[in-house]
Amino acid sequence: MTLNGQELKEIQEQGAPKPSWQKALDYAMDKRGTPYVWGGTTKRGYDCSGLMLRAYESAGIDLPRTAAQxxxxxxxxxxxxxxxxxDLVFFSGLGHVGMISRPGHMVHSPRTGDVVKEEKLSAWRRQAFxxxxxxxxxxxKLTTHLAKLRQAPAPVMPTATL
Known part of the structure; x- marks a missing residue:
């Protein structure tokens, strides 16, 4: 049996594990139509950073909670x-985050009254980038480790007595 190029490609792709970014993107794209909920991190609703948190969590990568973090x-x-x-893209003084879905587009949870959706990156987005x-x-992991070290109390230093 001889396989053509497309058939061979499909067989190769079936055996290869998806990269983390693809798993995260699939998760986010699957949530299109889910309502924006401020502070939301569940299928009942997501805010922008909550969607990114859960998308990358589904790919085995733990992110901090807020866009700035x-x-x-x-x-x-x-x-x-x-x-x-x-890629995660940040706008408006780190007040908003989305994920690049394909060249020139992102998936995100925009604002109250809206839903998770994919949209074109506009000139306005470019200016707010x-x-x-x-x-x-x-x-x-490295950033989390460094943050924990910064928050830890200073070690007790021995003092000399005379």
Missing amino acids: QYSAFSRKISWKNLKPG VGAVRPDPAGV
């Missing part, structure tokens, strides 16, 4: 011209 969780930032699907990150397990 998610941005700060990674030292490597991605420029507008280097965005790829799965703060930065982007490409989530990976190592980046979050």
